[in-house]
Structures are given as structure tokens and as C-alpha cells.
Amino acid sequence: MATKLRIDPVNRMEGHLGLDLTMGADESEVGYRVSNAKLQGQLFRGFELILKDRDPRDAMVLCQRI
Amino acid sequence: MFSVKLTRRQFLKWLSASAAALGLSQTELLKVKEALAAGPTPDPTNPLGTLLRVIWIAGAACSGCPTSLLNYIADKNDPDLVLNQIANNFPAIPELAGALVDVEALYPVSSPYGYKDPPEGDHNIDIAEVVLEIVTIDYAQVIMAASGDLPNNHMKSMRNSEDAADNYVLLVEGTILTKNNGKFCRIFDLPDNGDVGDSESLWGPYTNFYTDDMDVNRAEFTMAGATLWLASSDRCQAVVALGTCAAYGGVPAAKGHVTEGKSAWEWIVQENEVERIVLNVPGCPPNPDWFIHTVGAAILYLTGLLPAALDVDGSLDHKGRPKQTQIPIYHDGGGYPFCTECPRRDQGYAQKLSEARRTAADPTGKCLIDVGCMGSVTGPANVRADCPSRRWNPIESYSSNATGGKLTLKKNNWCVGNNMPCQGCTDPGFPDNNSPFYSKAKGF
Numbered sequence: 001m002a003t004k005l006r007i008d009p010v011n012r013m014e015g016h017l018g019l020d021l022t023m024g025a026d027e028s029e030v031g032y033r034v035s036n037a038k039l040q041g042q043l044f045r046g047f048e049l050i051l052k053d054r055d056p057r058d059a060m061v062l063c064q065r066i
Numbered sequence: 067m068f069s070v071k072l073t074r075r076q077f078l079k080w081l082s083a084s085a086a087a088l089g090l091s092q093t094e095l096l097k098v099k100e101a102l103a104a105g106p107t108p109d110p111t112n113p114l115g116t117l118l119r120v121i122w123i124a125g126a127a128c129s130g131c132p133t134s135l136l137n138y139i140a141d142k143n144d145p146d147l148v149l150n151q152i153a154n155n156f157p158a159i160p161e162l163a164g165a166l167v168d169v170e171a172l173y174p175v176s177s178p179y180g181y182k183d184p185p186e187g188d189h190n191i192d193i194a195e196v197v198l199e200i201v202t203i204d205y206a207q208v209i210m211a212a213s214g215d216l217p218n219n220h221m222k223s224m225r226n227s228e229d230a231a232d233n234y235v236l237l238v239e240g241t242i243l244t245k246n247n248g249k250f251c252r253i254f255d256l257p258d259n260g261d262v263g264d265s266e267s268l269w270g271p272y273t274n275f276y277t278d279d280m281d282v283n284r285a286e287f288t289m290a291g292a293t294l295w296l297a298s299s300d301r302c303q304a305v306v307a308l309g310t311c312a313a314y315g316g317v318p319a320a321k322g323h324v325t326e327g328k329s330a331w332e333w334i335v336q337e338n339e340v341e342r343i344v345l346n347v348p349g350c351p352p353n354p355d356w357f358i359h360t361v362g363a364a365i366l367y368l369t370g371l372l373p374a375a376l377d378v379d380g381s382l383d384h385k386g387r388p389k390q391t392q393i394p395i396y397h398d399g400g401g402y403p404f405c406t407e408c409p410r411r412d413q414g415y416a417q418k419l420s421e422a423r424r425t426a427a428d429p430t431g432k433c434l435i436d437v438g439c440m441g442s443v444t445g446p447a448n449v450r451a452d453c454p455s456r457r458w459n460p461i462e463s464y465s466s467n468a469t470g471g472k473l474t475l476k477k478n479n480w481c482v483g484n485n486m487p488c489q490g491c492t493d494p495g496f497p498d499n500n501s502p503f504y505s506k507a508k509g510f
Contacts, residue, residue: 002280004278004279004280004282005214006214006215006278006284007213007214008214008218008254008286009207009213009253009254010213011207011208011210011211011212011213011217012207012209012210012211012213013208014128014129014208015129016124016207016251016252016253018252018255040252042251042252042253043126043250043251043252044250044251044325045126045241045243045250045317045318045323045325045327046318046322046323046324046325049322049323049324050317050318050320050321050322050323051322052322053322054322054501054502055501055502055503055504055505057502057503057504058501058502058503058504060503061497061503062317062320062497065128065130065316065317065350066128
């Protein structure tokens with residue numbers, strides 16, 4: 001019987017990441033493998049939009065904060 | 067429900083094998099087992115124990131703030147009152163002196179980890195000691211070892227607890243994005259057993275309550291929802307807004323954004339009326355000293371151990387927000403121009419960025435006021451921290467010989483010293499008030 005694991009947030013990394021794993025079988029069965037994996041990037045700040053209509057050299061300062 | 071099946075016997079066997087690989091002795095191994103069994107609880111012998119649990123959540127952040135904090139090394143000769151107390155194990159407060167970990171007793175010269183320090187040398191506290199001994203960080207995505215439902219459920223149990231031993235301080239890093247019910251920034255997902263509220267709760271509109279394809283009820287929290295959920299608990303004693311993003315909005319809230327980023331005070335207290343003390347620690351990133359000072363001062367003030375440590379000022383700042391703290395390190399509105407302590411003053415004026423460099427012929431470097439340095443701009447609209455004197459990136463150099471060793475602490479880096487005009491990153495107006503960064507600053 002399939003099982004599912006959700007890890008959200010993924011720890012010890014910069015930024016926000018969610019993980020959905022589906023295993024095709026129960027852990028005690030043969031064939032216990034990841035059958036489907038989905039990652040979700042969970043943050044949008046819109047740096048490209050923020051950079052528009054500014055002095056180009058401001059990008060050096062603002063993009064350090066990505 | 068996913069679980070790892072190991073018998074207790076197998077686990078202990080594995081532990082012994084790892085311990086052997088790590089070089090841990092039997093006594094230390096026992097401590098590890100006890101610690102694992104006890105869970106993340108503060109040291110009961112520490113008189114500040116219950117106040118120092120921290121739940122750390124990050125919104126629209128770059129992780130620059132924790133990265134900066136990792137550089138913390140205490141300076142025994144620090145002129146700042148609070149930092150000096152922390153670095154020297156609180157000599158002015160007898161109840162605390164000696165209550166903190168005595169590293170020399172734990173790691174005597176003769177042990178494998180022998181820290182060969184002469185008795186009178188600096189024995190600096192570093193960030194690991196702060197995080198493990200002075201404060202207990204119960205949840206922090208960027209440094210915690212556990213992942214998945216385990217740490218999330220622990221956080222939930224603390225938030226819902228009726229026990230004062232679970233009191234915590236909520237540490238907010240990064241901007242809180244509020245457009246589209248906060249969906250631009252989602253931060254954690256945990257099981258919903260009827261104990262995370264519902265769509266009618268204060269955080270309801272910013273939280274996704276759903277059922278996954280295994281028919282398990284779960285709740286996915288956005289930063290907007292999570293800040294309200296955690297701050298509205300009776301266990302939450304205060305909110306610390308770490309970094310300019312959480313304190314004032316910062317870079318994600320700059321002109322051109324579409325995400326409606328808000329600061330911690332604006333979102334939690336002003337818009338949603340959850341009344342909590344909010345301590346702002348601005349800076350992009352903040353110098354670790356500023357953060358340790360703020361948190362240390364708050365603890366000393368709240369416990370009554372050193373009431374003079376924090377001046378909680380109820381007056382409003384220039385944007386109508388309560389100034390929760392007056393911290394001399396930040397010289398808030400007090401008119402402290404960098405120039406008073408800057409070695410580049412009166413050394414000529416760089417007209418282009420290429421002239422900003424220090425060279426063999428000009429080892430001090432020219433003043434950067436004409437290429438955008440904000441260091442001279444002070445007054446109620448701006449905040450000036452003590453960068454020219456405190457500086458950044460402490461470097462410990464350790465030299466040893468057969469009879470012992472000597473530890474020295476050097477702090478010489480700062481933006482202006484490295485040919486970069488001050489960007490005014492502690493300002494409430496950062497970045498828009500200071501942009502364009504390489505043109506002469508407005509307003510002076």
C-alpha cells in the first residue's frame with residue numbers, strides 16, 4: 001500500500017522548500033521505492049520587478065540580498 | 067505514518083559505533099543518550115532557563131541574518147555594558163556568574179579536546195555556546211537537525227501548551243509578504259488534528275487547511291499566518307524582529323514590489339492587534355553584536371537582573387511606530403555621524419567609485435561622501451549604528467607552543483574600510499531612501 005511523506009520545510013538550507021514523496025509500497029514490502037517526488041519552491045519576492053526603473057548600479061546592492 | 071524501525075538494542079549499538087568513530091568517551095555517550103531522551107529542554111540550573119526558548123521563523127529572507135550571527139565571538143574587553151557582561155560570564159550579577167557552562171572544566175587541557183588557554187587569556191564565548199547554553203533554539207529551519215513533522219509538531223505543542231515552561235520568544239526574520247493572503251511566502255506544513263485553528267481564526271485567511279491524497283488533514287502556513295499563529299499564543303512572551311526586513315520591511319518591500327511586504331510590528335501589532343513587545347534589531351545584516359546585545363539586554367531587563375540594560379521607550383518614531391527599545395549601539399535619531407570615528411575624514415573626496423580604493427600610496431582611502439556614503443546622514447529619519455568602532459567579521463587567531471596558547475581577537479572589516487560607501491542598511495528607509503546608492507546622499 002502506498003505511503004506518503006511530506007517534509008516542509010526542508011531543513012538546513014537557505015530558502016523555503018517543500019518536499020512531497022510518494023512511495024509505491026509500504027516500507028515492509030518489497031519494492032519500497034520513491035515512485036513520485038515533488039519539490040515546491042515557496043518564496044517569490046520579485047527582484048526583477050524591484051530592479052526596474054532604478055540606477056543599474058543599485059543592482060549590485062539589492063541583488064546581494066537574494 | 068512514516069517511522070524508522072530500529073529496536074532499542076540496534077539503536078544503542080549504532081550509537082556506540084558512531085561514538086567510537088567520533089572519539090566520544092563512554093561518559094560523553096551517556097550524556098548524548100540522556101539529552102536525546104530529554105528532548106530540547108533548557109538547562110534547569112540556568113536561572114534564565116525558561117525565558118530563553120526561541121522559535122525562529124523566516125519569511126522573505128536571504129538567510130544573511132543567521133549567517134551573520136554565526137560570526138559572533140564575544141570580546142572580553144567590549145566597552146558595551148551588556149556585551150561585556152556576557153563575554154565575562156556576568157561578573158556584576160552573582161546569580162549568573164558561574165551558572166553558565168564552564169568550558170575550561172568541561173574540556174581541561176589534558177582531554178582530547180584540550181583547549182590550552184592560559185588562565186588570564188581571553189576565553190571568548192562563541193555563537194555555539196549562545197545557541198546551546200544561554201538560549202535554546204527550539205525551532206529554526208536553517209540550522210535544526212530534524213525535518214518533517216517531528217520539529218513542526220514540537221513547535222505546535224509549544225504554541226498550544228498551557229505550561230509556562232514552554233514560554234518562548236518568537237524570532238521573526240525576513241519580510242512578511244501579505245498579498246494574496248500571504249501565498250507568495252509559504253513556510254511550513256504540519257498535521258491538522260483540530261489543533262491549528264480553522265479558517266475563522268486570526269490566521270485562518272492566510273493558512274491552507276487541506277486533506278492530502280492519503281486522507282490526512284494538514285495545514286500549510288504562510289509567513290503571514292504563521293506569525294499570527296505563533297505570536298497570539300499565551301506562551302509567546304515577545305517578538306524579536308531580526309534584520310531590516312523584519313524590522314522595517316527591507317529589500318522585498320522596496321519600490322517595484324508586488325508582494326506587499328510588511329514589517330513584524332506593522333503586521334502583528336498594528337494590523338492584527340496582537341499586543342506583544344517587538345524588539346527591532348535592524349541591519350542588513352545586523353552585526354552579531356547588535357543582536358546579542360538586544361536579546362541579552364531584554365533578558366536582563368525582563369528578569370529584573372539588570373533593569374538598566376534596556377530602556378523600553380514608549381514614544382513613537384518618525385513613522386508613528388513605537389520605538390520599543392533605545393539601544394545606544396544604534397544611536398537611534400541621536401545624530402551620530404560615522405565621520406566622528408571614520409579614518410577617511412579629511413583625506414580628500416573620491417569622485418568616482420574607482421577612486422574609492424585604498425592603495426599603497428593612499429592606505430587610508432578617500433572620503434566616500436560624493437559617491438553615496440550614508441554614514442554622515444543622521445537625524446530622526448535615519449539610524450546610525452556603531453560600525454566605525456565596532457566593525458565586523460572577528461578573526462580569532464590562536465597561537466600555541468609547548469606550554470600553552472594565546473587567543474587574540476581582531477575586528478577590522480567594515481564597509482567603508484573595504485571601499486564601499488555606507489548603504490544605510492539600518493535605516494527604516496532602506497533601500498529606497500538611500501537609492502541610488504552610488505550617488506551623493508539626499509538630505510544633508
